[in-house]
Amino acid sequence: MTLKVGVIGGGQLARMMIPAAINLGLDIRVLAETEGMSAALAASEVGDYRDLDTVLAFAETVDVVTFDHEHVPQPVLRALVERGVEVHPGPDALQYAQDKIDMRARLTELGLPVPAWAAVETEDELQQFIDAHGGAAVVKTARGGYDGKGVRVVRAAHEATDWFTALAEDARGGALLAEELVDFSRELAQLVARRPSGDIAAWPVVETLQRDGVCVEVIAPAPASAPAADEHTDAGASTVEANGTAAARHGRHLASPASADLVERAEQLGRAIAEGLGVTGVLAVEIFEASDGRLLVNELAMRPHNSGHFSIDGSTTSQFEQHLRAVLDLPLGDTSPFAPWSVMVNILGGPQDGPLDSRYGAALAAEPTAKIHNYGKDPRPGRKVGHVTVTGDRLDDVLQRARAAAAHFA
Numbered sequence: 001m002t003l004k005v006g007v008i009g010g011g012q013l014a015r016m017m018i019p020a021a022i023n024l025g026l027d028i029r030v031l032a033e034t035e036g037m038s039a040a041l042a043a044s045e046v047g048d049y050r051d052l053d054t055v056l057a058f059a060e061t062v063d064v065v066t067f068d069h070e071h072v073p074q075p076v077l078r079a080l081v082e083r084g085v086e087v088h089p090g091p092d093a094l095q096y097a098q099d100k101i102d103m104r105a106r107l108t109e110l111g112l113p114v115p116a117w118a119a120v121e122t123e124d125e126l127q128q129f130i131d132a133h134g135g136a137a138v139v140k141t142a143r144g145g146y147d148g149k150g151v152r153v154v155r156a157a158h159e160a161t162d163w164f165t166a167l168a169e170d171a172r173g174g175a176l177l178a179e180e181l182v183d184f185s186r187e188l189a190q191l192v193a194r195r196p197s198g199d200i201a202a203w204p205v206v207e208t209l210q211r212d213g214v215c216v217e218v219i220a221p222a223p224a225s226a227p228a229a230d231e232h233t234d235a236g237a238s239t240v241e242a243n244g245t246a247a248a249r250h251g252r253h254l255a256s257p258a259s260a261d262l263v264e265r266a267e268q269l270g271r272a273i274a275e276g277l278g279v280t281g282v283l284a285v286e287i288f289e290a291s292d293g294r295l296l297v298n299e300l301a302m303r304p305h306n307s308g309h310f311s312i313d314g315s316t317t318s319q320f321e322q323h324l325r326a327v328l329d330l331p332l333g334d335t336s337p338f339a340p341w342s343v344m345v346n347i348l349g350g351p352q353d354g355p356l357d358s359r360y361g362a363a364l365a366a367e368p369t370a371k372i373h374n375y376g377k378d379p380r381p382g383r384k385v386g387h388v389t390v391t392g393d394r395l396d397d398v399l400q401r402a403r404a405a406a407a408h409f410a
């Protein structure tokens, strides 16, 4: 009997589960939002994930339901569970990936390290928070944000007037999340996977770089030290020489991986959250490494995540295979890296003059060691349309090759 996994949402995360499912001989079916999405190859249905009947009918065709995104409404999720559908992650866990205020409140209850925060309902409350936290705050909409949309640094409460107005017009009402502006030396991400029966597997912590709130680059494992202040400003440079020089100048060629202590602290944080929230499947914990060395949790994703794409080409078990194993409650795979370093660079926007594969002739010839991942999406400014991974022994060399390969698709 073939095991059947149903994925709600047809984006690139669902798409990248397909090869892993094929290799394991699983039947993977996707409920896509529209025709022609990234995961169209496995889309057995197109329909509205907010409609209970649509989702129920889809769930009846599979053994377990999982997700490409966290937007399926709680009432729909709970109705599935009541009818005996295996849903992973389940609604009790997923609520904390759906609402950043609920997430902050629960992590605080669990005694886990988070930035100072408050749920603010009025401009007065926000101004009080700003005044109490050094004259600045990061304001976030609790729901629906992604890629930095719904995140704003403010120094006065009126800079968030439009969001308070939108709240007032929203029938559900609610509050905005205010956070201290964290003084971080870098951002990290800890990926773990947890089975319903409780086993957990963790990948070594990675370093992530966000530009304008969007992930642009991931280094696995995280190097011992944070990048020099200007290193990443060279990340978009198009010539190999420029990048190579930049990396050498900043000594990344001498980079050693993060200390066992940092790896251990990040892993323990990931495990504590997976267990504390009852997460099943892959959990990504976005972390700030504060200037004083503390690790603070930024946000959570309960599905494969951009920070784990390196694992397709760089790890014995990819996050996509691991997610499928975990949601089916199968034994988890080994997470050892294939090479000392993996670097993943996102392809954002894509070429303006044609699809990604219009650049294959030049890109593949110039960068034979790069693994190119094309999500089959139409180019659009800032949109995640693909990524590149390079693995190897020397970080400066791997960084340079990955950036050079991605630059072919700009």
Ligand SMILES: Nc1ncnc2c1ncn2[C@@H]1O[C@H](COP(=O)(O)OP(=O)(O)OP(=O)(O)O)[C@@H](O)[C@H]1O
Residues within 6 Å of the ligand: 115, 138, 140, 145, 146, 147, 148, 149, 150, 151, 179, 180, 181, 182, 183, 187, 210, 213, 214, 286, 298, 299
């Ligand atoms: N409290 C904070 N202090 C400093 N920087 C922050 C803070 N919160 C967020 N940021 C910056 O903004 C980025 C986006 O924030 P966050 O991850 O909360 O938003 P998002 O839009 O939900 O992101 P994602 O695309 O990961 O879902 C972070 O990666 C970080 O660079």
Ligand SMILES: [Mg+2]
Residues within 6 Å of the ligand: 286, 298, 299
């Ligand atoms: Mg984020």
